[in-house]
Amino acid sequence: MSAASVPLRRALVVGAVMLLSPMGCASSAGVARADSEQPTSRDAPAPRPKWGLVIHGGAGVISRENLSPEREAEVRAALTQSLQAGHAVLAGGGSALDAVSAAVRILEDSPHFNAGKGAVFTHDGVNELDAAIMDGTTRKAGAVAGVRRVRNPLSLARLVMEQSPHVMMVGEGAEAFAKSRGVELVDPKYFYTEDRWQGLQRALEKERARQQPASSLPAGYDPVSGDHKFGTVGAVALDQKGALAAATSTGGMTNKRYGRVGDAPIIGAGTFADARCAVSATGHGEFFIRYAVAHDICARVEYQNVPLWQAADVVINDVLVKAGGEGGVIAMDRDGNVAMPFNSAGMYRGYVGEDGEPVVAIFREAEAAGAK
Ligand code: ASP
DSSP states (O other), X not given: OOTTHHHHHHHHHHTSEEOOSTTOOEEOTTTOOSSSOXXXXXSOOOOOOSSEEEXXXXXXXXXXXXXXXXXXXXXXXXXXXXXXXXXXXXHTTOOHHHXXXXXXXXXXXXXXSSSSTTOOOOTTSOOOEEEEEEETTTOOEEEEEEESSBSOHHHHHHHHHHHSXXXXXXXXXXXXXXXXXXXXXXXXXXXXXXXXXXXXXXXXXXXXXXXXXXXXXXXTOOTTTTTOBOOOEEEEEEOTTSOEEEEEEEOOOTXXXXXXXXXXXXXXXXXXXXXXXXXXXXXXXXXXXXXXXXXXXXXIIIIIOOOHXXXXXXXXXXXXXXXXXXXXXXXXXXXXXXXXXXXSSEEEEEEEETXXXXXXXXXXXXXXXXXX
């Protein structure tokens, strides 16, 4: 393990905010302050990585009690594979855009995350996928929403960015564009997983129990569903040339209806990158949209000149908590500082720097033994 990995690993273990800078140290969400106070000095200063990749696989009620050891091992393996894929790109001199694309694709293809295969079901029992990608250097961005047959929605978002004059395409139009570009379309059955189907059944059952008239939007309509796990996937990367990129892909929220679109494909809400900051979010999307979370974090870094960890911590653990919005973000700045705050019980997350040693974490509580 390199010196740089020590605070990284500790930050992942305590599960919230960390930074790497010449003066860097790590802090947990419960400890980090929203004022100018520095995080605790429990961690030794460490060199920052010149480049690296951070990923998430969703936040929510993720605790040891509701995650079996088998599933935990599979989730950790998929996160590790995703980090390795992104690292291989960066190590070969590839772009941050290619790195986040490679990392997200692995997670989209895994049934354990709410993106691509494994996406949650809508109220009508179908899967509607959203994704976005942004290039911090050019500020170009691409997004798709509500697609039902695109195996890897992030690839389509990238094509929107690179092969169209637009930023966002939705539904059938996005799929027509996909066809025109030779993108792989799959039978919607491809996205089926028993777990997600059962998640929808539980959500519908809860809704029925409230006995709402079928014609109205139930007063207690809660698209989070009983599972309260988000599971969106995302990646941010800083490449060897100093370019940043961000990407996010999701099935949205269980039991969503009426063409609901969350924050993931909304540039500035769930996904954002500029020349100095990149963010990908997971959580209750409506809050992330209303509070323009991803852009707010980067704007604080730019206008207030505060460290990344502080900007991310204030938005997730202060602004969003006060508003009642659950979730978290991963973020990187152009100096290689990393932040991974979340205000939920857990967040699937991981980091890899130049040393190529993937570090993965899930829970908030100490988990050093199984951190890798
Ligand atoms: N943010 C996503 C949405 O609201 C959900 C998630 O993070 O899993 O669509």
